[in-house]
Amino acid sequence: MPQPPMPDLIRSLLASTARGWRGTQVLRAVKAPAKQLVVFDRENDPECRLLREVLTELQLDALIQPCPEGGRRFAQKLPRGARLPYLIDRNEDARLQGVRDCLGHLLQHYAGIGWARHLLTSWPMRLSSQLASRLRGRQGALARPSRSPRKPLELYSFESSPYSRLVRERLCELELPWVLRSFGKEQLSDWGPPNLRFSLRPWAAKPGGRREAMLSDTGKAQVPYLIDPNQGVELFESTEILRHLDQYYAR
Ligand SMILES: N[C@@H](CCC(=O)N[C@@H](CS)C(=O)NCC(=O)O)C(=O)O
Structure with a gap:
């Protein structure tokens, strides 16, 4: 199976290393909210990364609406001047902006540890997340012309996964909405x-875990795993997923 270009993969590995591989392990699998969380996100944004790490660690799924620089598809739905990440939680009738408020909300309502947001948004966290963004350069930051899909795509991913990051960057650049299926490690x-x-x-x-379910459905437990209901395909390999996204959605 063709692999992504090695320099790209290494920079993705280094980005995860800069963050100490946060966003890898499920630390507490919380009860899934009845109504889906919605996150307006920019893949290469240091603050958005801190929020996505916690989604992995709490094993929370969410509808991701990408807002790359220069993109309008979802950014135009935000209130004027709103900051990313921007979280809509219809379960609590809440709309939050900026990483401190978004994390405070998730940690308090879903894990009962709202106080942890101070730790998770402290300057070492922000600085190392900025370094991770630097290591990825402009990938996943700038909008590219694209076609809007009828239904959101679905991606199984965990935040630090070096291969999944390449796919998330492309989804962001093409402003494709996608449902994050959090696939953090469930055991050592x-x-x-x-x-x-x-x-x-x-x-x-x-x-009873997510790997067991994927294994029984597909014969594999691997990410990135993309389901595209618009084209009726399910794909495992990052290079194939990138090719698929370019073929059907890039203009
Ligand atoms: N050749 C695959 C490699 C994918 C891969 O190694 N994925 C890792 C995560 S980065 C994985 O699924 N590990 C097993 C697991 O998380 O259970 C690709 O390009 O997508």
């Missing part, structure tokens, strides 16, 4: 690539 033996788990024993998915 999930760490590592799909064919080389960092575990001495034969790997088994966590019973």
Whole structure:
């Protein structure tokens, strides 16, 4: 299977390393809200990254509405001058902007640890997230001409996944709405690539977990995994997913 260009992959790996691989492990799988969370997001924005890391760590799904620089598709739905990330939580009738308020809301309402937002938005967090953004350059930051899909796409991903980041960047540049299916590691033996788990024993998915469900549906537990209901396809490999997005949605 063709791999993404090595320099690109290495810079993605370094970006995750700059963040200490936050957004990898599910720290507390919280109860899914009845109504889907909506996040207006820019993939390469340092503050948006801090919010997405917490989505992975709480195993929360969300509809992502990308707002790259120069993009209008979703940005025009925001109130004038609103800051990213921008979170809509219809369960609590809440609209929050900026990472402190968005994180405070998620951590308080879904995990009961609102106080943690001070830690998670402290200057070392912000600085290392800025470094991660620098390492990715302008990827995932600028809008490119695209066709709007009829239905949102669906992507299984966890925040630090170096391969999934490449796909998320393209979704952002093309302003394609997508539902994040949070696929953080559910146990220590999930760490590592799909064919080389960092575990001495034969790997088994966590019973009742998301890897177990994906394995039984598709025969694999791997991300990125894209479902495109508009084209009726389900794809696993990052290079194939990027090709698909360019073919059907880039202008
Ligand atoms: N060749 C694949 C590699 C994908 C890959 O290694 N994904 C890792 C995460 S970055 C994975 O699925 N690990 C197993 C897991 O998380 O359970 C691609 O280009 O998409």
